[in-house]
Amino acid sequence: MTHAKEETVFDQSTVDKAQAIIARYPQSRSALLPMLHLVQSVEGYVSQEGIRFCAGQLDLTEAEVSAVATFYTMYKRRPCGEHLVSVCTNTLCAALGGDDIYATLKSHLGVGHEETAGEPGTPGSITLEHAECLAACDLGPVLQVNYEFYDNQTPDKALQLVKALQNGERPAPTRGAPLTDFKQAELQLAGFFEGRDADLDGPSAAPETLRGAKIAQERGWDAPAVPSNVEFPPIPEKK
């Protein structure tokens, strides 16, 4: 059904992107999660209008979209800062200093979980959150800025990083692409990477990641040699 067209922050290019997301999947509803990332790339959070936009694109009710948007922690209910700083405070990172890092940033920024220092969206504004395990435990304590990894952090290093962000600098992540901002990160999470091929070259494998492989290399250890003529087993008979 068509409804009254309303003034919207979601322009034709966003509609085109939404349609492109839908086209990726056998069934349109699968596009909802990436589309909510797309909404965040436009607005810096999921607004009611964003919910209405997704509902309209996917022929869902706004309640159905709200149900999904409120389930996932990456969808923010309030406008985010230019940068989103996520500090892992799960047990292992916390034991290694993650709790201290979070406390330091909290006190420096004067905000709590999912709160923003500075006017959301303006340069140097920062939304702080404590995050659950970020799957980089061997590099802990870790934090992320716009979902790029800053490994082996200390309260001091984290504080310098955040201060730099507030000053408009964009210190390179330990692993990941040159830093952009929260909205650009969300656009990429929605699956749009146009013109950003160079991002791929950002560092990935930390020294820790390669430790086992390097030791094996040094010591000449390896998996057993692969035999030359490997045959497939015969086609099993149907039971």
Next chain:
Amino acid sequence: MTIAPDKSTELVVPEGHVKLVIDGVEVVAPKGELLIRTAERLGTVIPRFCDHPLLEPAGACRQCLVEVEMGGRPMPKPQASCTMTVADGMVVKTQLTSPVADKAQQGVMELLLINHPLDCPICDKGGECPLQNQAIAHGRADSRFHEHKRTFPKPINISTQVLLDRERCVLCQRCTRFSAQIAGDPFIELLERGAQQQIGVAAEKPFQSYFSGNTIQICPVGALTSAQYRFRARPFDLVSTPSVCEHCSSGCAERTDWRRGKVQRKLAGDDPQVNEEWICDKGRFAFRYATADDRITRPLVRDEETGELRESSWTEALQVAAAGLTAARDANGVGVLTGGRLTVEDAYAYSKFARIALRTNDIDFRARPHSAEELEFLSSTTVFTNPDNGVTFQGIEKAPAALLVAFEPEEEAPIVFLRLRKAARKGTTKVFHLGQFTTPAVEKTFGTLLACVPGAEASALNALPEHASDVVELLSKPGAVILVGERAAEIPGAFTAVAKLAERTGAQVAWIPRRAGERGALAVGAVPNLLPGGRHVTNTAARTEVERTWGVEEGSLPATPGRDTNGILEAIVNGQLSGLVVGGVDPYDLPDPALAEKALSEAKFIVSLELRPSAVTAKANVVLPIAPAVEKSGSYLNWEGRRREFGTTLEGTGALPDCRVLDTLAVEMDADLFTQTPAASAADLARLGEGAPSGSSLNVAPPLTGPAGAGKAVLATWHRLIGNGSLQVDEPYLAGTARPVVAKVAEATAQQFGLKSGGYVTVSTDRGAITLPVETDDLPEGVIWLPTNSGDVTVRATLGAGHGSIVSVSGGKS
């Protein structure tokens, strides 16, 4: 194995069944049955919250855990008996025999209660609350929880009618599952996650569903309550009486709960053949019309001097009425308009009253647009169908295809809609809607819209073999059905085309009127051409049969078909009739309200049998108060032709059913109806039995339709479930859940008339004009849709128009 299967040889296991042991008792169960139901059949009630027999299993609350052994091996974890199906050789131990199951259930109960406010003393559900009951039966006596309970601001309105106390909610999701699965209205959803998870609606998007009240009824705690009933009564102070819904032609089983002579609420009754366990919100919430402040409780007689109605004694009123009617009858005659909301017993009294007291066939129940073609169809086909030989709710569920002609199931017979959706959702039934745009019902029945211009439905039907052979093919499969709605009467040729299609395909046809009393009125002969039992008035043998049973003189019954509703009104205006007897008729529901107003003004004598003041009582010479459904017994014949009998809910109010009033009135006119009570009326009717069908002579060709002309459009219109109906007065919370009142046009039509979606449109005829907001939708070009009678939009009263009328369209106020 816990149980030595000594007696295993004794139990016979029929095909498609399995044998298992529950708490040491061997039991045979149909394959696929859920353990919780098998146990219930054995008399063991396993506690549960999320489980509901008509919803898909969820296994969410974990209250119904039992121990299960398969092939001699105990399953490592307790199993949810609401999701596990029976299997041969299974050994099940419920809380009765398993300490593990008992502890698991107590554990879950304790967890459910840690965040429950335990505010039972002020909760509507207290006294009938599954949580309260099961906590007492299966819970711990004390709580070990000494921490902070979760709280929410309470309560929130998720619609004008439904309120949500989130802290009482146990998140069983019955409400969201009902809305998504049964109603197809996913406007309430789970929001948030984990311990913060809650039921809710989207911002500024209320829970707008015609079925929302069911969620209140199936809520196993007091989380969902209705604005109408909240804080009004305690369940243990209420008297419950089984009843039947008086609104649409579905005939839903209901339970009416009342206290001190006043209905407090209505609940859905459980009738698998009809409404299963659901009713619509109109059926649930629209009952306060019967206690409206302006209810007429004393007979009224128009004072000759003042010209005003004044209260009178029954004796006086009946004498004045009898004298006036006798005089009018003996002048040019009296016509009878019964309205479509009578019980079978009351309608029969009107039918008999017309024939033997007024000596006329000028009687018609159709207080809405009607046609001779419709009458021919109803009297040749519909009147002889019943659940044994015709379409039924359960038949719809098995139909390979259902073609809906000029029928809006969700608006006109919501429970039919639920069956269609259920059938379509299972994938058994393909639903086709011959209508004007993709209504929510088309989407929710996964249906296909066969769109046509209003009035062109008959041509569209005739063209099906040519343009939609797949539809014809599906309709030719055994069990296929065609469902025809009330607005078919506004479409020349529609019934002829339906009959032809049915003949061609073998599909069965059901006529589904909008009002509860129409099908019964047809059966008892409250129509110009039929006597009770489908006997044609022109059939001498049939007449004689009725005359003998009624004990009236042979040859005394009028032998020519009478006038229909329009004919009666015209005859009054033309002076060919002198008087009127009118039941519950709203003149503004009639195809030509101006004609009705004129007839009411010009009739020499009018007797009105009414509940509340109306345009008819305003002109009546005598007004005789009658009982609303809740204060009388009787039955409705639902659209299936199924008799839906109900007893008196509120006894001793002194209100009299129509049949009693007419019986007494007839006595004053020297005629005996033998309808002193509904039971007597029913017995008298039963003695008549059914007549024999005669052939049909349906042969109305579809009209040629051309373009509507410059500035004009063809009007499509039908009633919405929740609108201005007279049985919905005094229900502000219900009214708040009505669908928005908007006009609909195609995008191209909007452009043609310079309309902006979201702007306004003015629709007019020579009678008047209506301005309302307009939206674009997938209508055929040159068509505009309006709700017939919603809010400020009163199509018949203001425009004197109907479905298929040509109307003028222009841009409205901006």
Next chain:
Amino acid sequence: MVDPLTPVLTKRWTEPRSWTIETYERTGGYTALPKALKAHPDQLIQQCKDSGLRGRGGAGFPTGMKWGFIPQGDGKPHYLVINADEGEPGTCKDIPLMMADPHSLIEGVIITSYAIRANFAAIYVRGEVLHCIRRLNAAVREAYAKGYLGKDILGSGFDLDVVVHAGAGAYICGEETALLDSLEGRRGQPRLKPPFPATSGLYASPTVVNNVETIASVPFIVNGGADWFREMGRDRSPGPKIFSLSGHVTNPGQYEAPMGTTLRQLLDLAGGMKDGIPLKFWTPGGSSTPLFTADHLDVPLDFEGAAEAGSMLGTTAIQIFNETVSVPWAVLKWTEFYKHESCGKCTPCREGTYWLVQILQRMVRGEGTASDIDTLLDVCDNILGRSFCALGDGAVSPITSGIKYFKDEFLALCDQNSKVLAGANA
């Protein structure tokens, strides 16, 4: 005797620009695919069964058997879904794999899809790992460009489309049915089983859901054969495995060693405990696997070994904690995690974690009593095996194992409390 470290999946990671298709092909990548496409799909399923490969996502279900459950000739589309929602605390193997060598996963995806007759595959990656998502997307584009994806792959007549799908922050989506609901654009809440994904998975069609490490192993098995794979590891848990060492260890990192390697051996390789502070407790495979202590250094880390010692192999995410760490505190942190990540669907997990966190918070604040320990254990008992999915079971593991090995530490918190109370009364 095989070497202590057996780099298979991790070997290519040391290559410069390891993530590119050039590097991948130069180092033997996409050589298994043409062989696989020439085989009958059932031969691939059989080979996988023969290899004994077991799921690397934690549960260890035999992969070939899972593939074999997909009904063939059913006329429905089949789907392969890669569970890359790595979020179990301590687990950090799949993200580095996909960042360093995304093509090994993609080649595995193509071969597996061919084996189960799927023409659409989705890689569901948790959303918080942008660089990984970027690399995967690029790798998919490269594979399309080279004709490894798309229509008529390498002239085999086999078609496959792959989409990289970013999640949005929900640990529960690592549960395969929750993942499927999430991939369908819904709340990531687990589904009722049966029906199992093998018959009614994505879009109610037959679906295989496999972990990243599992599927990335497939090209190597095709090239090396089942017997080669079985040369590593133990009989019922064959193959190499990426062990992720984190925490108070000198050299944390990824160590790919045969299944059955012990923590003592791994600690040796990783330079021992950091700063020489002794080991106190560790998780063998993420926080959902019951804790081990220094007494378990010689437990062979494979599915059977870990289970026999009272825990689970899980994701071989070995989080190592030294004597400076309070067990009740660590347990509280983990419990807070489970409370935060509980999806809310079922009562025991939703309400139970809510309650457990409050008790533990009170105890860690020094306001507990000895009876709280009984309550903790009983609430855990009412969650374990009573929840809808395994998240609830995982949530109680740290508590029950923590109390099992370190009850004194919990009691000490209460002692302190009673002393305070006694002092207050005096």
